[in-house]
């Protein structure tokens with residue numbers, strides 16, 4: 001059973017755009033791609049006039065925080081961290097699951113077909129795995145001090161198992177270099193490499209994180225003490241978050257979210273390790289960050305960065321279209337093609353998924369956007385929502 005998709009403009013990402021192009025789909029994958037006279041097929045989806053491209057990929061989100069929308073403080077990061085901890089302990093699982101549903105819907109509406117989602121509850125992992133999105137469930141783990149490592153690892157393995165049983169692709173998410181003891185971080189990295197699964201972490205997100213890691217000082221010290229982390233003897237390691245992770249040999253191809261607070265040495269280390277920066281412009285805007293990820297430098301150096309929404313707890317929107325526009329506002333000089341790669345092929349490669357480009361053999365994960373004149377990508381940057389969304393050959397949305 002073949003399905004033909006006719007496009008006004010086909011934007012494959014990894015090859016030049018094709019005006020009046022078409023895709024032939026078979027078994028949920030792309031069987032052929034071309035322009036001009038299309039082949040015969042059993043069914044036709046007519047998207048002529050629309051921009052047709054691979055579905056967008058959100059490389060960093062926390063769907064379990066969607067229900068926190070509208071309740072979280074803006075601006076002050078430490079105030080926000082306290083509110084996030086309170087949300088996690090006070091919110092019922094049912095409420096979180098309703099939030100997950102809402103978040104998934106929002107992602108799909110914006111033409112997002114795949115996501116790397118950070119989970120810390122089995123019920124959330126199962127809910128995300130069963131959603132129409134193509135997902136990687138990044139199991140989050142925190143161990144504030146070495147004595148807590150073993151318990152954290154047991155809990156992590158159990159959650160990995162339940163995520164796998166729910167049918168999800170899995171990954172690991174050591175929360176950050178300030179909340180995961182160095183040896184444990186290194187152990188998690190080795191495990192991810194042996195298992196061939198992706199690994200992500202929040203890195204150099206705030207000045208408070210850098211001060212705590214370097215000197216053992218600042219508001220994180222107070223918070224850690226309050227959380228029973230026994231940091232009394234910790235006076236900092238004199239390093240930046242990036243250098244601490246490099247010392248654990250855990251930087252290579254790490255999906256490093258945020259990277260706001262990096263210096264020249266950090267940038268060089270990230271480039272040498274071929275790390276995968278994940279820019280979260282909506283989150284940077286939420287906190288009014290003066291310094292944000294040097295995305296332009298990373299792209300110029302040949303890295304393949306991704307974009308992520310982070311969660312609705314620190315972003316007004318989970319639309320990847322809004323995220324693309326926010327990235328463009330921060331970096332108007334980066335060619336839009338590079339930003340589009342960040343939300344498609346780079347995301348797919350980082351998450352280990354066979355999508356993110358319109359190529360023969362890839363999953364038919366497709367999004368279309370209404371025409372608006374101008375160049376092909378203008379339609380994408382102008383779109384409020386997707387006119388058509390397909391995941392693995394299954395139509396999820398069609399208002400074209």
Ligand SMILES: [Zn+2]
Nearest residue numbers: 062202257310
């Ligand atoms: Zn995050």
